[in-house]
Amino acid sequence: MARRTLPSGIEVEVLGRCTGGSFCKETATHSVTFAPRPGYTPTGPNHPKGVCQRHVETNYVSDEEYARQNRATSLAFGPRVSRRSQHEIRPLTPQEAVEVAHETAAPERWEAEGRIGVFRRIVELHQAEEIDGVLVDGISAQHVIALYDALKPEQQQLYASWGVLRQVDAAFRLLK
Ligand SMILES: [Zn+2]
Incomplete structure (x- = not known):
């Protein structure tokens, strides 16, 4: 699959699809941005990523759940989930929704x-x-x-x- 950055800056897979999983066929409905913490600046561009409802729920978990999965998963791979507390998650803005719909069509x-x-x-x-x-x-x-x-x-x-x-x-x- 090929990701693309739409004019508003949001990143989606081709056809406006979710970036949250390999080959997720759902249309992106939410925008997820890494929230920089004090003392930590992300390297590289910090584009919002288009994610479907299901992957918003399964990929971004509480700190407790993150710690639990971290213990359960081998160190070599680490948890496949991210901390919800470190991300800004919101529904697409009207502009983003229009751009995603254009891709979908x-x-x-x-x-x-x-x-x-x-x-x-x-x-x-x-x-x-x-x-x-x-x-x-x-x-x-x-x-x-x-x-x-x-x-x-x-x-x-x-x-x-x-x-x-x-x-x-x-x-x-x-x-x-
Ligand atoms: Zn998805």
Whole structure:
């Protein structure tokens, strides 16, 4: 899966999904931010993370529960849960909710764009797919989309009608 940071700064998995578990298919409903404590500044960006209701409950536990799991889990791995007291957890703001909903609706947009939408899906999901029998990887799809988006509408129509190999070839030549 590929995480992305939306314009408001919240991080979600593709399609606006929860970052709280491996391949959680739920849509993010809450924002979780690491709350810096006095004397401790987190290194690196501290983006809020989009998490679903279930993972808010299972991933962020009381200090007592954290200590209990810490004792129960092997030191090599440590507890898989985090301390609720060290995080700010809140429902998505209206702006975040709009951005997440936009991500969730991506498949409908890809569908509406036909074959160009398949190139977009390959880029967004970082997953190669066959288009008309040709296996298209992420880099090729990225080039095709970059070129397509730079074209005027009437040129887009023509470009979209070409065969896959010709589209990819043109994209690599023109975007060098
Ligand atoms: Zn989840």
